[in-house]
Amino acid sequence: MNRIVLLILLSILSFQCRIFKPSNLDPTEDLGSLQSLLRFLALADAYNTQSQTVLFMKFADSNGTPYVNGIIEYSVYNEADENGIQISPYGESGNVQSYTATLDASGRAFIFFSERGIANIILKDSSNNFVGSVSFRIYNGITKQSFSILSRNGDAQFILEDLANYRNRLASYESFVPLGSANGRQFIYLQVPRTYFGINDFVSDGYIASSADGENYDLVTKIDGVTLERKVTYETILEISKPVFNGYEYVFFLSEEKRDYPTIANYQSNRNLALRISAFFPPAASSVTSLSLDSNLFLFRDTNFPWMYPVFYFGNGRYLITPTLYTAVEVTPILLHSDFSVNQNMVSGFSCSLADSTRNSVGFQLVTIGGTEYLQCPNSSFPIPSQSIEVRSINGNGLENRAVTFDATPQSFDSYPIFVRGKFVATFGATPIGYTFNSENYLLSSPTLTRSSTPISGFTSFLNNGNTSSILRSVKSSGNADYFLLSTVPSFVTPTIEIFRSTDGLSSVSPIPSLPSLYSTSISNPEQIQSANGKLNYSYSISAGIGIGSLPVYLTYFTRDDGTWEDLPKLIKIR
Structure with missing residues (x-):
């Protein structure tokens, strides 16, 4: 016993510990000052509305019956409330007012919190009668796995379907634009208001985020060196290319466009830019580089369509970009x-x-055969109809080029051949049917590749656009799965689409069901559809009401192992 007491005394002396008395809790003492500091930090954290937590919840009675058209009212209690800070609609004062939402036919709603503290939700039925309430803590870094209920009462089940926590208000503005994939990562563009004085007067910042699985976007980079604003009579926007990977960084090509507002068709000026983002040490911000293109070349589209023009990195450090030549208006x-x-x-x-x-x-197309990368390009407008197509194949090492002919006799091409798993795939006929071309002769000096004698089993489309544009628009691959995206409209303005999946090396395909409609919206950009880990995902944004307006929700649907869509979408998480 004496040895233990001696050890304690030595420890106190060695570490110069102080034992506080109750009187030391006086605010003038050290511990009292520490408590005041912690309280101040908690208050500052409560005031910090530059974050947002979105919950996707279902409300049902004890038997599991959803409260259809029920009403919820929710808010957060924190230091701002304790100190009597005036509430405001979106937290402008440092204290956010209560929000409301009406439950849908499944008893679900999206719920938004822009403060941290104790959240409280009051549930009422469709007749506005009190049913129950639930409380839980909202904090920075909360996840679905760490979510826990503090208290509940009433005849109700509060079921958390999903949860996403965002920093820096990255989910506060509807500017969610999927950009495509490179090196196994999916990219999106987000635009967040920096100063906001009204719908016709604000300045924004642009961000590019990336994900390895299509749900968790863990790398976010701010775009520096651009001006994004709307000033009553004009606006400046960004159009961003698909990403390319050069072995150590991701590269994007951008058009900073200034145009009249609200008549957006009147173009004023343009800057052609490039953006680099390190793949190994992603920066918090990266500055754009100006491109030295001729003065009549613009990385610009006079429409609001998503970027559809090709961009590639290939060979020994070269990039292909596709600006528009004015005044010819030719890409x-x-x-x-x-x-x-x-x-x-x-x-x-x-x-x-x-x-x-x-x-x-x-x-x-980028074609890799025999360890060499080739850039393949059309050498004329698409022939309609034609049983033969000639393209140019450019060696990525020395830029030697030659003609390659695809012979489909007696079928007529509906689309250009796309390189997939060492073969080429194209569609043929008014009711498109998919065939393959072997690449065995591709390395000859003047090769002709012949269509296989039998079609890909199951690859018969119901789409028919009158042979006015290629039906087969894109192929997304991951794991052992290849997904063929067919569309009646190249620009994806109200398209009819169809998707086929192959998991056996292109011997056969099976159709993927139509895009889900529950908590969803129509596709408007082919890059909304990507593939990761052998599955397909469809990403988009919708709006959800908060009683005084609405806020955006970023979502993605995934397919199951059998190719069918999951029942519910997942909230996209952004670092």
Whole structure:
């Protein structure tokens, strides 16, 4: 016993510990000051509305029957309330007012919290009668797994379907734009207001986020060096290309466009830009680089359609971009060096053609055969109808090029061939049927590739666009699965789409059910559909009411192992 007492005394002396008396809790003492500091930090945290937590919840009675058209009212209690801070609609004062939501036919609702503290939800039935309540803690970094209920009462079940916690109000503005995939990561663009004075007067910041699975976006980079604003009579926006990966960084090509507002068709000016994001040490922010293109070339579209033009990295440090040549209004493929200086015009240099962009954009392909990378491009507008297509194949090492012919006799091409798993796939006929081309002869000096004698089993589409544009628009692959995306409209403006899946190396396909409609919206961009871990995911944003307006919700649906869609979407999580 004496040895234990001696050890305690030595420890106190060694670490210079102080034993506080109750009187030391006086605010003037050290411990009292520490408590005041912690309280101040908690207050500052409560005032910090630059974050948001979104819950997807279901409300049902004890038997599991949902409260259809029920009403919920919810708020957060924190230091701001304790100190009498005036409430405001969106937390402008540091204290957010209560919000309300009406439950849907399944008893579900999206719930938004822009403060931290103790959240309380009051549930009423469709006749506005009190049913029950629930409380839980909202804190920075909360997840579905760490969510726990503090208290509940009444005849109700409070079922958490999903939860997402966002920093820096990345989910406070409807500017969710899927950009595509590169190196196994999916990318989205987000635009967040920095200063807001009204619908016609605000300044924003742009962010690019990426994910390895399509649900958890763990890398976020702010785009520096651009001006994004709306000022009553004009607005400045960004259009961003699909990502490319050069082995150590992700590269995007951007158009900063200034145009009249609200008559957005009147174009004023443009800047052609590139953005690099390190793959190994992703920065919090990255500055754009100006491109030295000719003054009549613009990475610009005079529409609000998503980016559909090809962009590639290939060979020994080269980029393919596709600006528009004005005043001819013709999309012109340009080859760049690794430092973004111009290598050459691919129309005059290689006879590549993108004049008919609705068809020919699909014809630009990266082909890797025998360890060498080739850029394949159309050399004329898509022939309608034709049983033979000729393209240019450009060696990525020395830029030697040659003609490659695809012979489909007696079938007529409906789309350009797309390179998938060492073969080429194209669709044929008014009711498109999928066939493959072997690549065995591709390395010959003047090769002709012949269509297989039998179609891909199950690859018969119900789509028919009158042979006005390629039906087969894209192929998304991951794991052992390949997904073929067919669309009646190249720009994806109100398209009819169809998706086929192959898991046996292109011997057969099976149709994927139509895109889910529950908690969903129509597709408007082919890059909304991506593939990760052998499954397909469809990403988008919708709006959900809060009683005084609405806020955006970022969601993604996933397919199951059998190719059918899951019953409910998942909230997209952003770091």
